[in-house]
Amino acid sequence: MKTKATYQTWIRIYKLLIFFGISIMLLLTALLPVHLYVRVLSGVLALPFLYITFILSYSVYQFAEFGGNYQSKIHDVLVAKVNWDGNGKVLDIGTGSGSLIIKLAKAFPMSTLAGIDYWGGNWEYSKAKCQQNAEIEGVSDKITFLKASASELPFHDDEFEVIVSCLTFHEVKDRKNKTEVIEEALRVLKPAGQFVFLDLFMDKTVFGDEKELLNTLKQRGVSELTSYKLDEVIELPTLLLNKKVLGNAMILTGRKEVIV
Ligand SMILES: C[S@@+](CC[C@H](N)C(=O)[O-])C[C@H]1O[C@@H](n2cnc3c(N)ncnc32)[C@H](O)[C@@H]1O
Structure with missing residues (x-):
């Protein structure tokens, strides 16, 4: 049995390898004894691929525990935003390898978590990785891990006191309108329950106009709605603020209104 939990970074290694492979192929073509036009074209085409390979590799380093550990630091920021007495149920939507929900299990030992x-x-x-990590971290008896889509949560209305989600809504492919995915999360949140969501909410191509999104959430019964640009709450290396990484990242927190 492993003795240390391991958490993958938000960067998919296979994507990094694809960009790296294409960069190398283009660079090698630029060195071949072929027509000068082909060599120059390959060299020029290699530049954007090299740039993306560099940004992705740098991000892996900064997110990973062996580097800047920013993924864990950002999860800590989300945990710190949860304002709760710790009695009841917590849900993490798009839990990845379990890092955030495991931190919450430790911060709120009286809670039960999914x-x-x-x-x-x-x-x-x-x-399996989530369950292994929870076991190593000594919280496996408190957390249930379930395979499900964020677009159709396998829970009743009003089940959870706290719901968190980190960089997941924009990834949901089975629902075009991402506001509907957020609404599905709010469906299973208890009245007066709190949500803390981090996502690329400033990316208009995914979430539409940011102000409209906030207004829609208010109209759907969200109170105490607050938004923070990620770099307002944690100092990040400049390159992580690239629009392709966390430049559009924002935290939204709020509560589901109690209907009287
Ligand atoms: C960038 S990762 C973030 C993982 C984790 N929240 C974290 O902060 O480490 C995005 C996660 O969204 C999950 N995901 C993608 N589509 C999903 C869907 N339709 N329903 C639930 N999770 C989904 C992926 O499997 C992945 O774990």
């Missing part, structure tokens, strides 16, 4: 994820083949996370 982590759901779709764990598709295009990600390097798995349910």
